[in-house]
Amino acid sequence: MIAGDIEFSDELQSYIDEWSKKEGGLVMMLHRIQNEFGYVPRAAAEKLSLISGIPLAKIYGVITFYHFFKTTKPGKHRISVCMGTACYLKGSQELLEEIRSILSIEPDEVTDDGLFSVDEVRCLGCCGLAPVIMIDDEVYGKLTKEQLPDIIAKYRSL
Amino acid sequence: MAYKNFILVCGGTGCESSRSDEIYKSLISEAEALGVSHDVQVVKTGCFGFCEQGPIVKVLPSESFYVKVKPEDAHEIIAEQVIKGREVSRLLYRKDKKAETAKLEGIESYQKQFRIVLRNCGVINPESIDEYIVRDGYRALEKALFEMTPEEVIAEVKASGLRGRGGAGFPTGLKWEAARKSPGDIKYIVCNADEGDPGAYMDRSTIEGDPHSILEAMVIAGRAVGANFGYIYIRAEYPLAIERLKIAIQQAKNYGLLGKDILGSGFDFDIEIRLGAGAFVCGEETALLQSIEGKRGMPRPKPPFPAVKGLWGKPTVINNVETLANVPVILTRGAKWFASIGTDKSKGTKVFALTGKINNSGLIEVPMGTTLREIIFDIGGGIRNGKKFKGVQTGGPSGGIIVEKDLDTQISYESLTALGSMMGSGGMIVMDEDDCVVDVSKFYMAFCVDESCGKCAPCRIGTKQMYGLLDKITKGQGEEADLVKLEQIGKAMTKASLCMLGGSAANPTLATLRHFRDEYLEHIRDKKCRAGKCKDLVVYEIDPIKCIGCGLCARHCPVPCITGEKKKPHVIDGSKCIKCGECFVACKFGAVVKR
Ligand SMILES: Cc1cc2nc3c(=O)[nH]c(=O)nc-3n(C[C@H](O)[C@H](O)[C@H](O)COP(=O)(O)O)c2cc1C
Ligand code: SF4
Ligand code: SF4
Ligand code: FES
Numbered sequence: 001m002i003a004g005d006i007e008f009s010d011e012l013q014s015y016i017d018e019w020s021k022k023e024g025g026l027v028m029m030l031h032r033i034q035n036e037f038g039y040v041p042r043a044a045a046e047k048l049s050l051i052s053g054i055p056l057a058k059i060y061g062v063i064t065f066y067h068f069f070k071t072t073k074p075g076k077h078r079i080s081v082c083m084g085t086a087c088y089l090k091g092s093q094e095l096l097e098e099i100r101s102i103l104s105i106e107p108d109e110v111t112d113d114g115l116f117s118v119d120e121v122r123c124l125g126c127c128g129l130a131p132v133i134m135i136d137d138e139v140y141g142k143l144t145k146e147q148l149p150d151i152i153a154k155y156r157s158l
Numbered sequence: 159m160a161y162k163n164f165i166l167v168c169g170g171t172g173c174e175s176s177r178s179d180e181i182y183k184s185l186i187s188e189a190e191a192l193g194v195s196h197d198v199q200v201v202k203t204g205c206f207g208f209c210e211q212g213p214i215v216k217v218l219p220s221e222s223f224y225v226k227v228k229p230e231d232a233h234e235i236i237a238e239q240v241i242k243g244r245e246v247s248r249l250l251y252r253k254d255k256k257a258e259t260a261k262l263e264g265i266e267s268y269q270k271q272f273r274i275v276l277r278n279c280g281v282i283n284p285e286s287i288d289e290y291i292v293r294d295g296y297r298a299l300e301k302a303l304f305e306m307t308p309e310e311v312i313a314e315v316k317a318s319g320l321r322g323r324g325g326a327g328f329p330t331g332l333k334w335e336a337a338r339k340s341p342g343d344i345k346y347i348v349c350n351a352d353e354g355d356p357g358a359y360m361d362r363s364t365i366e367g368d369p370h371s372i373l374e375a376m377v378i379a380g381r382a383v384g385a386n387f388g389y390i391y392i393r394a395e396y397p398l399a400i401e402r403l404k405i406a407i408q409q410a411k412n413y414g415l416l417g418k419d420i421l422g423s424g425f426d427f428d429i430e431i432r433l434g435a436g437a438f439v440c441g442e443e444t445a446l447l448q449s450i451e452g453k454r455g456m457p458r459p460k461p462p463f464p465a466v467k468g469l470w471g472k473p474t475v476i477n478n479v480e481t482l483a484n485v486p487v488i489l490t491r492g493a494k495w496f497a498s499i500g501t502d503k504s505k506g507t508k509v510f511a512l513t514g515k516i517n518n519s520g521l522i523e524v525p526m527g528t529t530l531r532e533i534i535f536d537i538g539g540g541i542r543n544g545k546k547f548k549g550v551q552t553g554g555p556s557g558g559i560i561v562e563k564d565l566d567t568q569i570s571y572e573s574l575t576a577l578g579s580m581m582g583s584g585g586m587i588v589m590d591e592d593d594c595v596v597d598v599s600k601f602y603m604a605f606c607v608d609e610s611c612g613k614c615a616p617c618r619i620g621t622k623q624m625y626g627l628l629d630k631i632t633k634g635q636g637e638e639a640d641l642v643k644l645e646q647i648g649k650a651m652t653k654a655s656l657c658m659l660g661g662s663a664a665n666p667t668l669a670t671l672r673h674f675r676d677e678y679l680e681h682i683r684d685k686k687c688r689a690g691k692c693k694d695l696v697v698y699e700i701d702p703i704k705c706i707g708c709g710l711c712a713r714h715c716p717v718p719c720i721t722g723e724k725k726k727p728h729v730i731d732g733s734k735c736i737k738c739g740e741c742f743v744a745c746k747f748g749a750v751v752k753r
Contacts, residue, residue: 023470024432024452031394031433065454065611066435068394085357085554085587086513088601122436122605125359125396127511128209128519137397 004047012036020052026062030069038078039070075110075117077155079135084123086130095131096120098145102152115156161199163240164218168280169202169366169398177229178202178213184232185215189240198240204279204367207271207521211251216280224249270537272499272525274507275483279367279521284402287409290370296415298489302378303423306489311382312338315485317493319505324350324441324478325556325583326658327504327571330485333475336465337383340473345385347376348469348476350446351392351399354438355554356605358585360509361479363521365392365399368483369406373416373429375482378489380427383475387428391446394433403431438555438609442657443476445611456611457657478583480509500526504570508581514550514588515542524569531565534588545590549673553582555602555609556662558669559595578669580662594691595670595677600628606663617660620651624667632692636682641671690752693737697753700741702727704749711741711750 008016015032019025029052033044040063049056063069081087081096099118103111110117124132129141135155140147167182182202189195206214211225215235222245224235231249238244273279282289290296302311316331337345349372353361365372376388392400407429410416418426432450439445440455447469449455468474484506488496497505504526510533513519517539524533534540534550541547549559558579560567567573571581589598603625612618624647627640648664655661671678680686687695700711700720705727712720712728719735722728730741730750742750 024450026452027435027449028433028452031435061454062452066437067608068434068436083356085551085585085601086519087357089514089587089589089593089598121395122354122438123356123358123395125353125362126209127357127359127513128212128521130513130519 004043004050006041006043006047008044008047009036016048016051020054026052026054026059027066030059030063034069038074039072041073042071072108073110074119076115077117077136077158079116079118079133079152080121080124081118082122082124082130082132082134083120084127084130086123086127087132090130092131092133094145095133095143095148098148099133099152102149116152161197163198163220165198165200165235166203166216166218166280167200168206168212168214169204169284180229181213181215181227181232184229185236188232188236192236192241194236194240198236201283202285203282204284205276205363205521206280207276207363207523208518209520210518214280215249217245220245222246223251225251270528270532271523272507273523274487274496274499275364275480275509276367276521276523277487278371279363282368284367284369285405287370287406287413290368294490295370295486296374298486299374299377299381299415300421301489302381303421303425308338308382308384311378311489314493315382315488318484318488318496319493319500319503320481320484320488320496321504321571322478323480323484323508323583325553325581327581330477330481333465333477334379334382336463337385337473337475340466342473343384344387344472345383346469346472346474347379347383347385347388348446348450348474349376349388349390349479349482350441350443350476351390351396351479352434352441352446353393353396353479353583354441354609355556355583355585357513357587358511358554358583360511360521360584362396362399364479364483364509365396366402369399369402370410371483371486372403372479373406373410375477375485376429377416377420377427378485379475379477379482381425383473385473385475386426387430389430389432389450389469391432391434391440391450394435400431400433407431437611438605439611439657439659442659445657446476447474454611456613457659459656480584501568501570503572508569508584510584510586512538512586512588514586515545515590515593516540516588517542526570527568529566529568530560533569533586534565538588541588541590545592548589548591548593549595551579551587551589551598551666552585553580553662553665554585554587555605556580556658556665557582558665559589559598559673561673578672579665592689592691594632594687594689595674596628596632596681596687597689597691599667599670600625600632602666603628603663606659610659610663614654614656614660616651616654617656617663620647620655620660621663623647624651624664628667631678631681632687633694634681634685634692636678638679638682640682641675641678644668645671686753696737696739697732698730698735698737698739698742699732699751699753700728700730701749701751704747705745706747706749708746710746711744714740714744716740 019029045059103116132141185200189198213227215224215227234246238246312334320330321327440449442457445455445457464474500506507523507525509523549561551559574581606621607625610617630636648668651664690696707725719731
C-alpha cells in the first residue's frame with residue numbers, strides 16, 4: 001500500500017489546508033480526522049504528514065500522548081462509562097464490569113459483530129446524575145445495573 | 159408583540175441528558191398546536207444548579223419552579239399555565255412529598271447562595287447576545303475601553319482582591335500587571351477551560367450558561383495587558399460548551415465586540431478556540447501552552463512564568479473560566495463592592511460542584527467564608543439515605559479529605575490548605591460510611607498514574623509505587639511498614655516533582671492516612687474493610703435469624719454457591735463465593751450481611 005492512501009472528504013481536506021498553515025494546529029487537525037473516521041487511521045496520519053510537512057513521528061508522539069485520540073477502529077456504537085469520582089463512588093465500576101460481561105468483551109476490544117466498544121472516560125460533566133454512561137451522543141444518568149440489558153438491546157437493532 | 163409568559167428550560171448538560179431538549183421542542187410545538195405561540199416564549203438557559211431534580215423548567219412571571227419534568231408534561235404546562243393561568247401543581251418543587259411547594263428563591267438551599275459567576279446561568283438564553291447585553295453585558299468592556307486606562311483596569315482588579323479560581327489562588331491583578339510590564343508587542347490571553355478534575359463541572363456550566371461573560375472578560379484582559387489575541391483551551395469532551403462558545407464568538411463579531419477596532423475604540427482583539435484531548439496535565443499552565451502549540455503537553459519548570467515567557471515565548475496571561483467570569487462584574491459594580499464579600503484574604507464567591515453521597519447534588523455558588531457544614535447540610539441537604547457523613551474531598555486528586563471535626567471551617571484558600579486539602583477548582587465530593595478511604599485513595603492514585611506525563615521521575619515512579627502499595631492493602635496483603643513507605647514516598651514526591659500534578663498526587667493518601675489510620679490498619683491487621691468496598695476483604699453471610707428461606711438469593715447467585723431448603727435459613731459457601739454481591743442486593747429481608 002502507498003503511504004497515505006486514504007480518501008479525505010472535501011470538508012476535512014479544506015480544514016487541513018487551513019489549519020496546516022496555522023501555528024500549532026496539529027491537535028486540531030487530529031480532532032477533525034478522528035471526527036471523520038471515528039479514530040485516526042494510520043493512512044490518515046501518513047497523509048496528514050505529507051500534506052502538512054509535520055514528521056510522522058511527531059504526529060504519533062502527539063496521538064499517543066493524548067487519551068482522546070484512538071488508533072484502532074471503535075465499534076459502531078461507542079459506550080463510554082464515566083469513571084470520574086462522583087460516578088465511581090456511586091458504583092460505575094460495577095456498571096463497567098456488567099457492560100463488559102453483557103457484551104463479553106475485554107478492555108480495548110470491539111464485539112465480534114463490530115457493533116460495540118467500551119471506553120472508560122473521565123467525568124462527563126453531569127456528576128449530578130451519577131453514575132453516568134454515554135452511548136454515542138446519548139447520556140444515561142442515575143443508572144442501575146438492571147437497566148443495562150434493555151439499553152444495550154435498543155442499540156443492537158439500530 | 160409582548161409575550162405574556164416566558165418558559166425557561168434548563169439546557170445544561172445534566173438536564174440536556176435527561177431530555178431537556180425534547181421538552182424544549184415539545185413546549186414549542188404544543189404552544190403552536192394550541193395556538194398560543196405568540197403568548198409564550200420558550201427559552202433554553204444554562205444550569206440552574208439543581209441537577210439532582212432535573213430536568214428543570216421555570217415559568218415567568220409566576221416564578222413557577224417545575225422539577226423532574228418530562229416531554230409528555232409539555233402539553234399540560236401550556237394548556238394549564240399559559241392558557242388558563244393555573245400552575246401545574248404536581249410538577250412544582252417540594253422539599254418532600256408533604257411539604258408546601260416552593261419558588262426557586264424560596265428554597266432554603268438557594269438562600270445561602272450568592273451568585274456572581276453564575277449570575278446569568280438559568281436566567282438568560284445563552285445563545286442570545288441581546289439577553290446578555292440587557293443584563294449589563296459588555297458594559298464593563300465599554301468602561302474598560304472608554305472610561306478607564308489599562309492601568310486603571312489592572313488597579314481595579316488588584317483592589318478587588320480577585321484570586322485565581324483554577325486552584326492556585328494567585329492574585330489576578332498581579333498576574334495581569336506582570337504581563338503588562340513584560341516587554342514585547344505580541345502578547346496573549348488564554349482561558350483555561352480544561353477542567354480536568356474528575357467530578358467537577360463548574361466551568362462547563364458557566365460556559366454553557368453564560369458564554370459571553372468569558373469573551374467579555376478576555377477582551378478586557380487583552381486591553382489591560384496589551385494583548386490582541388486570545389485562546390480558549392477547552393476539553394473536547396464538552397461539545398455543548400464548545401458549540402455555545404462558537405455561537406457567542408460569531409455574535410460578538412457581528413456586533414463589533416470582537417475583531418478589529420472594537421466599538422470604534424481602535425483596539426483589536428480576536429479569540430480562537432483550541433480543543434484539549436483528554437490529558438489532565440494539560441490543565442497545568444505550562445503544559446497547556448505546549449498543547450496549544452500543537453505539541454505533547456508536558457510541563458516545564460517555572461520561572462520563567464507565562465506572564466513573562468508564555469505562548470511561543472511571548473508574555474501570556476492564563477486565567478481560569480471562573481476567574482474571568484468575575485471580571486466584568488468587578489468593573490461594573492466596583493472593586494470595593496467585590497472586596498466587601500468574602501473573608502480577609504479570599505474575596506468574592508466560589509462555585510462548587512457538590513456531588514457524591516449528598517441529597518442535593520448540583521452546582522452552587524457561595525461567598526468565601528461560608529462553612530463546609532452550611533454547604534453540605536444546609537445547601538446540600540445532608541447525606542443521602544440517612545447515612546453517616548464520613549468526609550468531603552475538595553481539590554479532587556490534588557486535594558485531601560476533610561472530616562467532621564473540621565466542618566465548621568470557613569472556606570478560604572488558606573483555611574483549606576491548612577486542613578491538608580486545597581481549594582482546588584471547585585469539586586466537592588461527599589463521602590459516607592459506605593465509602594472506603596483506602597479504596598478512594600487508590601482511585602485517586604490510579605488517576606495520577608494514568609495522567610502523569612512521565613517527564614520527571616518522582617511523579618512517574620512515585621505514583622506507581624504508591625498505587626502498588628495501596629492496591630496491596632485493599633487486597634489484604636498489606637503490612638504495617640507499608641504505611642510508613644506510603645508517607646515517605648508521598649513526601650518525596652511532593653517535594654521533588656516538577657509540576658503540581660506530582661507535587662500534590664500524594665495529598666489524598668496522606669490526608670486519609672492522617673485521619674483514618676485505624677481503617678488502614680484494619681485492612682492490614684484484621685483483613686477487614688468496614689465499608690465493604692474492598693472486594694477481596696468482604697465476606698458475605700446469611701443471618702439465620704432474619705432469613706425466611708425464600709431462595710431469591712440462590713437464584714441470583716451466578717456461581718451458584720447458596721444452598722438451603724425452602725423456608726429454612728440458607729447458607730453461602732464462602733470457598734466458592736466470588737463476592738459479586740448479587741445476593742446482598744437480591745435479599746428483601748436484609749438477611750445477607752457483608753462482613
Ligand atoms: C495538574 C494540574 C491541573 C490543572 N488543571 C487546571 C484546570 O483544569 N483548570 C484550570 O483553570 N486550572 C488548572 N490548573 C491550574 C493552572 O495551572 C493555572 O494555575 C490556572 O489556570 C491559572 O488561572 P487562575 O489564576 O485564573 O486560576 C491545573 C494545575 C495543575 C498542576
Ligand atoms: S510532576 Fe508528573 S505530570 Fe508534572 S512534569 Fe513531572 S511527571 Fe509530568
Ligand atoms: S433472599 Fe434473603 S431471605 Fe431469601 S433465602 Fe436468601 S437470605 Fe434468606
Ligand atoms: S464523575 Fe461522572 S459525570 Fe462527573
